[in-house]
Amino acid sequence: MKVTHLSEILGAEVDCIDCQDISDRDFATLQNLLWDRGVLSIPNQDLTPDAQFAFAQRWGAINVNRFFTPVVENPRVAEVLKEPDQELNIGGGWHTDHSYDDIPAMCSMLYAIEVPDTGGDTLFASMYAAYANLSDGFKQALSSMCAVHSSRHVFGHEPMEGDRPRKRLHNPELAVQDAVHPVVIEHPGSGRPSLYVNPSFTVRFDGWSTSESASLLAYLYRFGARPEHTIRYRWKPGTLVIWDNRATWHYALNDYHGQRRLMHRVTVEGVPLRAIN
Numbered sequence: 222m223k224v225t226h227l228s229e230i231l232g233a234e235v236d237c238i239d240c241q242d243i244s245d246r247d248f249a250t251l252q253n254l255l256w257d258r259g260v261l262s263i264p265n266q267d268l269t270p271d272a273q274f275a276f277a278q279r280w281g282a283i284n285v286n287r288f289f290t291p292v293v294e295n296p297r298v299a300e301v302l303k304e305p306d307q308e309l310n311i312g313g314g315w316h317t318d319h320s321y322d323d324i325p326a327m328c329s330m331l332y333a334i335e336v337p338d339t340g341g342d343t344l345f346a347s348m349y350a351a352y353a354n355l356s357d358g359f360k361q362a363l364s365s366m367c368a369v370h371s372s373r374h375v376f377g378h379e380p381m382e383g384d385r386p387r388k389r390l391h392n393p394e395l396a397v398q399d400a401v402h403p404v405v406i407e408h409p410g411s412g413r414p415s416l417y418v419n420p421s422f423t424v425r426f427d428g429w430s431t432s433e434s435a436s437l438l439a440y441l442y443r444f445g446a447r448p449e450h451t452i453r454y455r456w457k458p459g460t461l462v463i464w465d466n467r468a469t470w471h472y473a474l475n476d477y478h479g480q481r482r483l484m485h486r487v488t489v490e491g492v493p494l495r496a497i498n
C-alpha cells in the first residue's frame with residue numbers, strides 16, 4: 222500500500238491496493254488513515270455494485286439512503302447520476318451526509334463509473350482544520366453549544382429555492398426528522414475535535430432562534446470553506462473515494478452541463494456523537 226497526502230491537512234491517495242482483497246492488517250491501517258486524513262482516494266478499482274457493497278460492509282452496517290435512486294444491480298447501492306439534460310446535481314453545496322440523522326453516517330464511499338471530460342470535481346473541507354484555526358475563546362464558546370440539523374428543506378415536501386433534481390430524489394414524506402448534535406464533536410475514531418455544523422442541513426443552534434443563529438452560522442460556513450481548509454478532487458473512472466462525514470464537508474461541483482456523470486454510493490452507519498470535553 223502506497224500513501225500520498227493530497228494536501229498538508231486533508232486527504233490521502235492510497236495506491237497499490239485492491240479493495241476486494243485487503244488483509245485485516247491493511248484494513249486497520251486504512252481505517253486509521255481515514256480518521257486522520259478525512260478523505261481517502263483509492264484509484265484503479267474494478268467494483269461491481271455487489272463488490273462495492275461488500276467492501277463497505279467491512280467498515281460497518283450499511284445505511285441505505287432513503288432519498289436516493291438505487292442502482293438496478295443492488296438496491297442498497299445508490300446512484301449519483303447527472304444526465305446531460307439535467308440542470309441540478311446531487312450534493313451541489315457544502316454539506317456532510319446524514320447530519321440530520323440522530324446517529325449520523327460514519328463515511329460515504331463514492332465509486333466513479335463515468336466522469337465528464339472536464340468538470341465534475343468534488344471539493345472537500347477539513348472540519349478538524351476549521352476547528353483548529355478558530356481562536357481559543359471562540360472554541361470554548363462553541364464547545365458548550367449544540368445545533369439542530371434537518372433534512373426537511375432539502376429532501377422533504379418543503380421546496381428549496383429554484384429547481385431541484387426532483388426526479389432523482391424520492392420519499393419526501395420521510396424527510397421529517399430533526400437531530401441535535403454538539404457543534405464541536407469528539408471524533409469517535411481519532412478523538413480529535415471537529416466542527417460539526419454544515420451549510421446544507423444545520424438549521425439553527427439548539428435553544429436559539431433561526432434568525433439569532435443565522436449570522437454566527439454564516440460566519441462558520443465561510444470560515445469552514447476557506448480555501449486553506451479544502452482540497453479539490455479530480456475524478457477518474459475506477460476510483461473509489463471514501464470520506465469521513467464527521468471530519469469533513471464535501472461539495473459536488475456542477476460545472477459540466479451537457480455531459481454525463483455517474484457514480485455509485487454506499488454509506489456506512491456511524492455512532493452517536495459526543496461533545497468535546
Ligand SMILES: O=C(O)CCC(=O)C(=O)O
Pocket residue numbers: 301311312313318329331342343471472473474484486
Ligand atoms: O457527486 C459527488 O461528487 C458527491 C455527491 C454527494 O454529495 C454524495 O454522494 O453524498
Ligand SMILES: [Fe+2]
Pocket residue numbers: 312316317318471
Ligand atoms: Fe453528499
